[in-house]
Amino acid sequence: MSTTNALLYCAVNGITNNTNGIGRQTKTFLATLARHHHRLSAHAGAFTPYLAVPEPGPATWGYNEDDLRYARRVVEGLSGQVLALPYDTDRPFWQPDTWRQLAGEAARAASHLADRHDKVLAVGVDTPFAGLAHHAGAHPDVEVLLTLFSTARITERPHPDPDRIAWEEDAIAAANLHPRAWVADIGAFLTRHLQDQYGLDPARLRSWPSGLHLTSADLTPPSRTEAEHIVRALGIPAGRPVVAAVGRTDHTKGLDLLIEAFAPLRDDVHLAMVAVPTDDDRAALLDSYRDRSAELGLSATIVGRYDRDIPRALAAWPDTVAMAVPSRGETLANIVFETALWAQHTGAVVLAPHLDGFPEQITDGRNGLLYDPAPGALTAGLRRALALTSDERLRLRTAAHRRVVAERNAAEHLAALLATFWQPRTTPVARLQGHPATDARTPRSQAPTSTRHPLEATP
Incomplete structure (x- = not known):
């Protein structure tokens, strides 16, 4: 024994x-x-x-x-x-x-x-x-x-x-x-x-x-050079606001909702989406996301594979105004916590619906942005994120980082x-x-x- x-x-x-x-x-x-x-x-x-x-x-x-x-x-x-x-x-x-x-x-x-x-x-x-x-x-x-x-x-x-x-x-x-x-x-x-x-x-x-x-190395912010190398390799245009999103090709992740919400903003912002098929049946969803994005005329980069350096770079990229998490259902989203660490110096503020576990991760206007899960509200949330000043984004990111370090x-x-x-x-x-x-x-x-x-x- x-x-x-x-x-x-x-x-x-x-x-x-x-x-x-x-x-x-x-x-x-x-x-x-x-x-x-x-x-x-x-x-x-x-x-x-x-x-x-x-x-x-x-x-x-x-x-x-x-x-x-x-x-x-x-x-x-x-x-x-x-x-x-x-x-x-x-x-x-x-x-x-x-x-x-x-x-x-x-x-x-x-x-x-x-x-x-x-x-x-x-x-x-x-x-x-x-x-x-x-x-x-x-x-x-x-x-x-x-x-x-x-x-x-x-x-x-x-x-x-x-x-x-x-x-x-x-x-x-x-x-x-x-x-x-x-x-x-x-x-x-x-x-x-x-x-x-x-x-x-x-x-x-x-x-x-x-x-x-x-203290995992993959949760530290990338250098500007690292982030730029990845962002440019993905073909994301320079000098344009970016909204990022990361998720599986799963109905509950709501990536289709984000694509539809982008239509009124097609001339103002670039969508950088990592949509990862987790089995053969869901690979078709990736094609549907790309097809619908093209139909709507969006400025979009949709990546169908997962490399952990990609969301890390997107979250910390200075042109990324928001990390959108449009889930239909979510207990506690890892990407919310991770973005707080990756973007502690520059980059994205998290935007998520006011449902399920998101309100215990995000206090609206303090360490991120929440929107009501209602028709049109995601587009309004994106507009709100785009309208943030540099100082407002810094304040939200700083609070998000402090909260994750203190609580997680x-x-x-x-x-x-x-x-x-x-x-x-x-x-x-x-x-x-x-x-x-x-x-x-x-x-x-x-x-x-x-x-x-x-x-x-x-x-």
Whole structure:
């Protein structure tokens, strides 16, 4: 029996692939481990990290061996492992029967770890691992933390999949019943949503705010030369205001709404949109965005691939007046936090709808701009962003940067979370805040340092 605890992080994205915001959260988790594991252990007790991921291979959308190598390098350097969970790869992945199988395999992995460690905390990331709540009582030394980042009622409006809703409802009901099952409080909107729409018992909550690894090199602003090289390579015209946007070709991201809202502004501003297909079915949306942009006569650059340097450059480019986030549904948008860091010196102010989690990210007129999700309001919001003076944009960007740094430190959040499950130590959590040093147990080569690192997140 090891004298350390075990942290088992179960995720379908960010370990062997990286195709959405959940992958970004996993990359944040890995970077936090790589830089801060020693300090996390000093605060919450010694622990070994493990990753559980659906068995990687041809069935994994966006499979990337570099992603897997990076994940292994981080956890194996801390004496942990990447655990491949078997499942029926002939079945469709995004349906409850597959998730049920994965949750059962993850629970078995947690039980095996409990035979080797004092305590195990199994973190089930988002909907596919919500079924872990049903296994919370399987081993007395295993606790489960469901970490949902959204629900079908948010991302699939107005007609959510009833099977997915039932899966989510059953998971929350199980968490309410098991004394060793908990639900992460990642933000005020989602927590209210889970309580009001899914009946979550507030007593089952554990605070774990959504955050960033603030000292990652890819979250630093690019130099003017770096940004100009990328912007010019994309063919974005000089001397014209730019509105940027980044998102998947997914209906909920609302990129089609932004294109329509641009029509009255076609002579005044250039649209720089990164629209990334996440599967073959959604590749057609990219073509539709380009076709509609041409029909409307927009001045637009629509990029159909993701390179993390592109949104970083666009956010910090002096001609970029706004980073538009026109989502139809969003819990907490990573791009809002990231833009605050990239554009701290020059560049974009975030423009987003006044719905879901955006109001807890943005206070209108203080650290960004919000618009009502009503017909014509997005165009009015774009006009408002274009009308900002240089001093007003500077004030908004400065406030956005300060707020993210103060509120979104992933290392600080993880230290506080682990201390609630394991024996608290006397090291103040604040000592982790913004610490640039690499963890003493992890060679510097294992931490992502290049701003062109292929493993940092996709939209």
